[in-house]
Amino acid sequence: MRKPVIAANWKMYKTPAQAQEFLQSFLPLVADDTRDEILLFPSYVDLSVAIAATAGSNVSVGAQNIHYAEEGAYTGEISPSMVEALGATHVLVGHSERRQYFGETDQIVNKKIHAAIHHGLTPVICMGETLEEREAGRTEEALLLHCQESLKGIIPQVAENFIIAYEPIWAIGTGKTATPEMAGMAHFFIRTQIAHLLGRHTADRIRILYGGSVKPENACALLNQPEVDGALVGGASLDPYSFAKIVNY
Ligand code: PEP
Numbered sequence: 001m002r003k004p005v006i007a008a009n010w011k012m013y014k015t016p017a018q019a020q021e022f023l024q025s026f027l028p029l030v031a032d033d034t035r036d037e038i039l040l041f042p043s044y045v046d047l048s049v050a051i052a053a054t055a056g057s058n059v060s061v062g063a064q065n066i067h068y069a070e071e072g073a074y075t076g077e078i079s080p081s082m083v084e085a086l087g088a089t090h091v092l093v094g095h096s097e098r099r100q101y102f103g104e105t106d107q108i109v110n111k112k113i114h115a116a117i118h119h120g121l122t123p124v125i126c127m128g129e130t131l132e133e134r135e136a137g138r139t140e141e142a143l144l145l146h147c148q149e150s151l152k153g154i155i156p157q158v159a160e161n162f163i164i165a166y167e168p169i170w171a172i173g174t175g176k177t178a179t180p181e182m183a184g185m186a187h188f189f190i191r192t193q194i195a196h197l198l199g200r201h202t203a204d205r206i207r208i209l210y211g212g213s214v215k216p217e218n219a220c221a222l223l224n225q226p227e228v229d230g231a232l233v234g235g236a237s238l239d240p241y242s243f244a245k246i247v248n249y
Contacts, residue, residue: 062090171212
């Protein structure tokens, strides 16, 4: 049995005071929920506040990005050891907004995954097709390439702890959601490719989350798909009551 994961991506929202305020409201709403693993991806400046506020709870905190280098002259970047030193446990890798606005490729994503593992950070690897790819019937081709390139050099025993987020790019922040059947089929395809690349044992353990305009109203139908092991939630995770509703779907 794979434990469901419900993750919040706060993107570039919330000051430390707003993060604190969110957690004061949110934590009592999910305090007894041991069914799901809850992950929070705030901005770097909110990491310390979020880690302190969630200590002893069932919420883990991760960074939205890392650089793959150990350290160096990379102005404005954050290294994996910096994130690790703060007490973060997870890191988002290859979010479509990073790919779209900051030129992140599958090759860079692969380097970041290796850096994350080296620092004991669990990567949440984002992948998904563009609208153009879906309309051209190339969704599976795009997902296959993401799997092959981003998982290069990863050994199966390490990969079984990974989390993958299937996020069709056309559904992120647009209000358009994949139907539960579309999500289920894409998840099944990704898991089959992981089985080819890393073996059935690993494929059966990796959690695959759906992301793309998940809201309290559609969470249940998506999360009830057998291949969907949870959700990565952007916009609807900014409000503690709305995110708690998704956690308690
Ligand atoms: C995301 O940021 O990963 C995301 C899925 O955003 P939204 O839920 O707003 O579409």
